[in-house]
Amino acid sequence: MNLLSKRVLSIEASATSGTAVKAKNLKAKGVDVISFSQGEPDFKTPPYICEAAKQAIDAGNYFSYPPTGGYLDLRTAIAQKYVSENKVPYKTENIVVTNGAKQALSNVMLSILNPGDEVLIFAPFWVSYLAQVKLAGAKPIIIKGAPENDFKVGIQQIKDAISTKTKAIVFSSPCNPTGLVYNKQELEALAELVSNYPNLLVIADEIYEHINYTPHRISFAALPEMFNRTITINGFSKCYAMTGWRVGYLAAPTWLSKEVIKLQGHLTSSNSSIAQRAAFSAINNGLDAVNEMVQEYQKRRDLVYAKLNAIAGIEVNLPSGAFYIFPNISKYYGTWYKGQQINNSIEMCTYLLEIAHIAVVPGAAFGEDACVRISYASPEDDLLEGLKRLKKALGDLEKQKILNLN
Ligand SMILES: Cc1ncc(COP(=O)(O)O)c(C=O)c1O
Known part of the structure; x- marks a missing residue:
């Protein structure tokens, strides 16, 4: 008898975490693995943010349960950021502080979806959307972006x-995973479409907001008529190098934000008091530290793109944001190693990990089996060494001369 719920059995383990674990296990055995699998900055949280957390501990005033939706000053600061930076008139009551953007997303899915509902997910997609929609009892409908149009x-x-x-x-x-950025015209076209369907909501995941190498910085909720139709997802993990602090948030019309707070009251109460004090410092101290990290990501993006582009069998788009690149390596499918054929992205990633000792994530996890995801949030030396290994490993497959790379 299976004692598990159909709900939990309907989902797969997170592929990004899975690959990271495999890489860590190999490392623990003494293998020199270079991992490009985890979606997190290699930078440390800026000192002024850490300082705020230390001060909160020392003050001794933050040891009790915080309010369920987050500290009021933090919610207000987030709302004010949206007013001044994103031109979205959010107020304190629209904001809910959560345990990472991941919980913001699952809170939303659980609060708006009923069994039988459908959710359109643009592919390649971030791995957890699929699981979160299913856990809420709804049906994911995948719409595949075209590689020739940057996967849009x-x-x-x-x-x-x-x-x-x-x-x-x-x-x-x-x-995440392609690095594509929708521009103003594209978002406006989507907004126009959405305005024709009064019961359709948009969950705009803007967690990589500041890691954007283009001038296109539009919050979907800022577009005409979209305030009441949008749930904005954001957080501190990526831009402020705060993945471990677990502070995310959502911004939504009050009919929804108040229900999300009700739900969160039963699920987690709130997130860590000390982490929220750190987030308050992050949002109140400008973007200099963030911009420094972004400049570094952009340099790495250029490096990784150039190196990948120079490999004959790879097709790759130049990412416009985030810190991932999503090359198509499917020309190497059909080749063999150690008596096994490589037929898909999962088998390719196994080959790359076992033979070249580099960890990248199979594109299949993001809805595009022709590709693998490389996170370039790694030091330049690791990137250079990892890409050298990748080139060699793919070159070894190419030597089988069963490929036509032109
Ligand atoms: C697109 C996207 N949304 C949400 C998240 C979740 O972020 P957090 O660490 O704040 O939960 C991630 C993390 O990888 C992500 O890539």
């Missing part, structure tokens, strides 16, 4: 996928 999804594709059951659309921009 077209308006006609979305129109074609909308049914009477469609409740929401979810996507990230800047995107």
Whole structure:
């Protein structure tokens, strides 16, 4: 007898964490693995943020349960950021502070979805959208972006996928895993489409907001008529190098934010008091430290893109944001190593880990089996060494001369 719920059995373990664990296990055995699998900055949290956390501990005033939706001053600071920086008129009551953006997303899915509802997910997608939609009892409908258009999804594709059951659309921009950034015209076209469907919501995942190498910085909720139709997801993990602190948030119309707070009251109460004090310092002290990290990511992006582009069998788009690159390595499918054929991204990643000792994440986990995801949030030396290994490993496959790379 299986004692597990159908709910939990309907989802897979997170592929990004899974690959990171495999890499760590190999490392523990003494293998010199270079990991490009984890989606987190290699930088340390800036000192002024850490200092605020230390002060909060020393003050001794932050040892009790915080309010369920987050400290009021933090929620207000986030709302004010949206007013001044993103031109979205959020108020304190629109903001809910959560345990990472991940919980913000699952809170939203659980608060808006019913069994039978459909959610349109733009692919390649961030791994957890699929699981979160399923856990909420709804049905994910995947819309595949075209590689020749930077993996962007077209308006006609979305129109074609909308049914009477469609409740929401979810996507990230800047995107994990492709790094694509939707521009103003593209977002406006989406907003226009959404305005024709009064019961359709947009979950705009803007967690890589500041890691954007383009001038296109639009919050979806800022577009005409979209304030009441948008749930904005954001957090401190990526831009402030604070993944471990677990502070995320959502911004939503009050009819939803108050229900999310009710839900969160039963699930987690709130997130860590000390981490929220750190986040308060992060949001109140400007973007200099963030911009420094972003400049470094951009340099690495250029380096990694150039190196990948120089490998004959790889096709790759130049990412516009986030810290991932998503090369198509499918020309190497059909080759062999140690008596095994490499037929998909999972087998390719196993080959790369076992033979070249580099950890990258199979594109299959993001809805695109032709690709692998490389996180370039790693020091330049590791990137250079890892890419050298990648080139050699793919070159070894190429020597089998069964490939036609042109
Ligand atoms: C697109 C996207 N959304 C949300 C998250 C979750 O972020 P957090 O660490 O704040 O939970 C991630 C983390 O990888 C992400 O890439």
